[in-house]
Amino acid sequence: MTVWGNGLVQRPLVSNGGQFGAPRPGGRTHAGADFIGYNELRAIEPGRVTFAGVLTPAAGVSVAIDLPNKIDGHTVTIVRMHIKENTLKVGAGSQVVAGQLIGMMGASGNAQGACDHVEIRFFRNGQLIRTVDPVTWIGNRIGGGPQPAMLGSQQRVSKAFVNGRAAPTRQAAIRGSLAAGVTGTFNAFTHGESVEGNNVWFRGHFTGLWFWSGAFTSTSTQGLIRI
Ligand SMILES: [Zn+2]
Structure with a gap:
């Protein structure tokens, strides 16, 4: 199953300027989406934690979770950034279920304010092939099932x-x-x-x-x- 980063099937808000593809300094674009309005960060998909800690100085405290199955031949990794310091509830190697608490929303790294930076990465043979818009990708995953x-x-x-x-x-x-x-x-x-x-x-x-x-x-x- 799939949930949003707040653990629910109702989509949280995206911060102003936090949209996927929004311009960033140096001609780059935002590789994820910055969700706001909740405190508990929850796993979006089940999978295995492949990283938990400070990923880069800009990303701050981060968690990467690999989905259990490949999609179209790609390994899909969901990365969360800017997690509040000293709140991680998972470590590298942990198996998680969708909705499981992984940490608290924060602004570690270069975040402008507290947010849940969600990034959907597609890898092939260990190489990053592309990132996709989390709003669309997660929405499709949640919306694909029968309605209650x-x-x-x-x-x-x-x-x-x-x-x-x-x-x-x-x-x-x-x-x-x-x-x-x-x-x-x-x-x-x-x-x-x-x-x-x-x-x-x-x-x-x-x-x-x-x-x-x-x-x-x-x-x-x-x-x-x-x-
Ligand atoms: Zn971001």
Whole structure:
């Protein structure tokens, strides 16, 4: 699954002048997009962290995550820059799920103000081939799936108190909950953080929140679409 850098499917704002391709000193153009208006930086796609630290003096504290699968023969790397100092939650070699907290928004490096610089890089044979507009690329990835309103739903009964989270990982913000013995209605599942050997999370039909399937009397994904 894919989310924006705020962990949601609602796109955050881009700063004035922070658009992809905007002019930069020396005739260069902006290789990413600078998103604003939130604090928690979350992984946009699942993948492996290949870098976490100060990338260059200009980039400041940065995280690079390689997607698990190639796209059109290219390795796709999502780079985040200007992260607040001393807030990194991942290190090189970490595996992350989409929506996982990676750090806090900041202005490290040469940022003009706090922003989430997102850069989508396509590599072939270790060579950077191109960067693309994150607004378009992420938007297409999120928009490509079925819309919740069109989906069938299934019900599961909770066997224990269970939190509803903004993303399918225990690191994501708690936005709701179900008490034990309550029937929840779900319309999708995904593979998120593995808890007690089970990485299936259900998506709430009405809330869009993620609930770990192990908290329900049935962990079956039958009738639920996978996203
Ligand atoms: Zn930027």
